[in-house]
Amino acid sequence: MADAPPGSFEAPLWRALAVFRVYALAYASILIARNFQRFARPAAGWVAVAAMAAWTAYTIYAYARPAWRRWPLLTADLAVAGACVLVSPWVIGADNLAGGMSTLPIAWFAAPVVAWAIAGGRRRGLLAAALMGAADLSVRGPLQQHNLTGTALMLLAGGAVGHVARLGVDAEDRLHRAVELEAATRERERLARGIHDSVLQVLALVQRRGAELGGEAAELGRLAGEQEAALRALVATAAPPTQDTELVDVPSAGGTDLRAALGRYAVPGVSLAAPAGPVTLPANVVAETAAAVGAALDNVRRHGGPGTRAWLLVEDEPAAVTVTVRDDGPGIAPGRLAGAAADGRLGVAQSIRGRIRDLGGTVTISSGAGGGTEVEIRVPRVGA
Amino acid sequence: MKRQPAEATGIRVMVVDDHPMWREGVARDLTEAGYEVVAATGEGRQAVRIVGAVRPQVVVLDLQLPDLSGVDVIAGLLATAPDVRILMLSASGEPQDVLDAVKAGATGYLVKSAGRDEFLDAVPRTADGDAVFPPGLAGQVRGEYRRLAAAPAGPADDTPKLTERETEILRLVAKGLSYRQIAERLVLSHRTVQNHVQNTLSKLHMHNRVELVRYAIERGLAE
Numbered sequence: 001m002a003d004a005p006p007g008s009f010e011a012p013l014w015r016a017l018a019v020f021r022v023y024a025l026a027y028a029s030i031l032i033a034r035n036f037q038r039f040a041r042p043a044a045g046w047v048a049v050a051a052m053a054a055w056t057a058y059t060i061y062a063y064a065r066p067a068w069r070r071w072p073l074l075t076a077d078l079a080v081a082g083a084c085v086l087v088s089p090w091v092i093g094a095d096n097l098a099g100g101m102s103t104l105p106i107a108w109f110a111a112p113v114v115a116w117a118i119a120g121g122r123r124r125g126l127l128a129a130a131l132m133g134a135a136d137l138s139v140r141g142p143l144q145q146h147n148l149t150g151t152a153l154m155l156l157a158g159g160a161v162g163h164v165a166r167l168g169v170d171a172e173d174r175l176h177r178a179v180e181l182e183a184a185t186r187e188r189e190r191l192a193r194g195i196h197d198s199v200l201q202v203l204a205l206v207q208r209r210g211a212e213l214g215g216e217a218a219e220l221g222r223l224a225g226e227q228e229a230a231l232r233a234l235v236a237t238a239a240p241p242t243q244d245t246e247l248v249d250v251p252s253a254g255g256t257d258l259r260a261a262l263g264r265y266a267v268p269g270v271s272l273a274a275p276a277g278p279v280t281l282p283a284n285v286v287a288e289t290a291a292a293v294g295a296a297l298d299n300v301r302r303h304g305g306p307g308t309r310a311w312l313l314v315e316d317e318p319a320a321v322t323v324t325v326r327d328d329g330p331g332i333a334p335g336r337l338a339g340a341a342a343d344g345r346l347g348v349a350q351s352i353r354g355r356i357r358d359l360g361g362t363v364t365i366s367s368g369a370g371g372g373t374e375v376e377i378r379v380p381r382v383g384a
Numbered sequence: 385m386k387r388q389p390a391e392a393t394g395i396r397v398m399v400v401d402d403h404p405m406w407r408e409g410v411a412r413d414l415t416e417a418g419y420e421v422v423a424a425t426g427e428g429r430q431a432v433r434i435v436g437a438v439r440p441q442v443v444v445l446d447l448q449l450p451d452l453s454g455v456d457v458i459a460g461l462l463a464t465a466p467d468v469r470i471l472m473l474s475a476s477g478e479p480q481d482v483l484d485a486v487k488a489g490a491t492g493y494l495v496k497s498a499g500r501d502e503f504l505d506a507v508p509r510t511a512d513g514d515a516v517f518p519p520g521l522a523g524q525v526r527g528e529y530r531r532l533a534a535a536p537a538g539p540a541d542d543t544p545k546l547t548e549r550e551t552e553i554l555r556l557v558a559k560g561l562s563y564r565q566i567a568e569r570l571v572l573s574h575r576t577v578q579n580h581v582q583n584t585l586s587k588l589h590m591h592n593r594v595e596l597v598r599y600a601i602e603r604g605l606a607e
Contacts, residue, residue, distance in 0.1 A: 311559045
């Protein structure tokens with residue numbers, strides 16, 4: 001068993017067992033005080049009480065130390081309680097026991113069973129209960145139904161306490177891991193924000209100075225600029241959602257953020273405009289929408305000519321999410337849509353329409369404002 | 385709209401950036417282009433302290449400063465010099481940071497990787513009261529109005545709303561159209577388009593101030 005951390009779930013169980021031992025000892029002592037005159041060996045009865053009291057004190061001390069809760073102590077515990085049961089016929093007298101008198105420890109002998117259950121779980125608890133039950137039955141003579149009650153109760157206790165102890169330890173482990181993970185994630189995000197900002201700063205500086213210096217430095221600056229744009233898109237769209245819970249609580253029914261999926265398209269020449277908070281949609285809707293946007297951008301690259309720029313606008317409305325892809329390329333002349341089918345442009349349009357139609361959405365392709373082409377992809381929110 | 389370089393002459397600019405090479409580079413570019421760089425500092429607190437004395441028309445402000453948050457610097461600058469225009473520069477373009485800065489009263493925003501010409505063009509426009517508004521920020525502002533509309537209304541329903549015209553213009557800005565293209569398309573004057581865009585920002589700024597005052601009263605911080 002792994003060492004439980006301080007303040008663990010197990011500690012209260014061990015304290016409860018200590019309390020049980022004290023009460024069980026008190027009960028056994030009272031009954032012995034009432035009956036010892038009828039014992040076969042009354043003096044030995046008091047020796048047994050003293051022994052049980054000493055063991056109770058020792059176990060309360062010993063079980064309070066996590067490092068001591070191991071097999072030597074657990075075995076000794078079971079042996080001591082077992083011995084108290086086994087000497088009962090000799091102290092009390094076999095006739096008295098057969099006549100219905102209790103064994104010396106009465107309920108006290110259940111304590112080690114519970115200890116085994118807490119320390120080792122359900123199976124160890126049942127094993128200890130079986131051993132202790134066998135000792136109890138062996139001193140009671142012929143097997144009778146009322147003799148079995150104590151053993152049955154002990155088996156139940158061993159099983160139940162063992163089960164609960166395992167559940168508690170598992171739950172605590174899980175909680176512990178979750179807390180660790182959360183702390184690690186938060187720390188990583190904090191570091192990332194700081195590092196990103198300084199890295200972006202330097203990349204932007206290299207880009208700027210490179211462009212001023214010209215020649216090879218300009219090429220280096222251009223490369224730095226590309227990386228700067230890629231990293232900035234990543235940071236901007238993967239912002240930790242924990243920042244402002246107010247933003248998250250509107251529609252976050254376990255989906256993914258469309259902005260994060262579109263972030264990879266925000267390269268130089270492609271601008272992404274989106275709300276500051278997450279735009280949450282089911283994962284498959286996000287994937288299909290992003291693929292459709294990717295197809296539209298491919299189309300821009302293929303047919304727009306060099307230097308064509310594109311703008312993505314994400315609009316989050318209660319009933320639907322709209323993504324508009326606009327470019328400032330040559331655009332589609334009126335009546336060219338039919339002709340476009342021939343040279344393959346419609347193929348791309350069809351694949352965009354196909355994906356979005358499957359999501360119950362619509363696609364509008366129009367001649368863009370100020371020239372160029374505009375593809376408006378509208379995906380309804382499910383259940384809206 | 386093409387600006388004449390002459391307009392740069394004499395515009396008083398303060399540069400606030402904690403990165404020394406950036407600060408010097410920006411100040412040099414501005415000086416070469418004919419602007420008057422009246423102060424350059426790397427600390428937000430110092431910027432707030434001296435803004436009243438050096439009286440810039442435009443503050444070029446890095447949003448990530450070591451000592452104060454961008455929002456605090458903007459609030460401090462506007463408290464001392466209500467007429468100063470603030471052009472934000474940010475390396476990461478973290479959407480929430482930029483949006484918070486706009487709500488605090490900044491009227492212009494550029495990422496640091498913006499080209500030198502783009503930057504030098506943005507400064508006189510900012511001084512002129514024009515909202516320098518990249519498409520990305522337009523999307524965030526539009527999203528913010530949506531969010532405010534969706535949030536449960538407070539005791540007094542003073543949630544800022546966009547007019548249809550403003551919504552239309554904001555969408556076009558977000559889709560990358562220049563003010564000139566928007567003006568042509570909607571048959572409006574360039575100035576009208578600028579005013580509409582400014583209004584979308586100033587309504588957020590006003591709402592933010594009302595919210596802050598309300599918050600202060602609720603907490604018993606104001607009299």
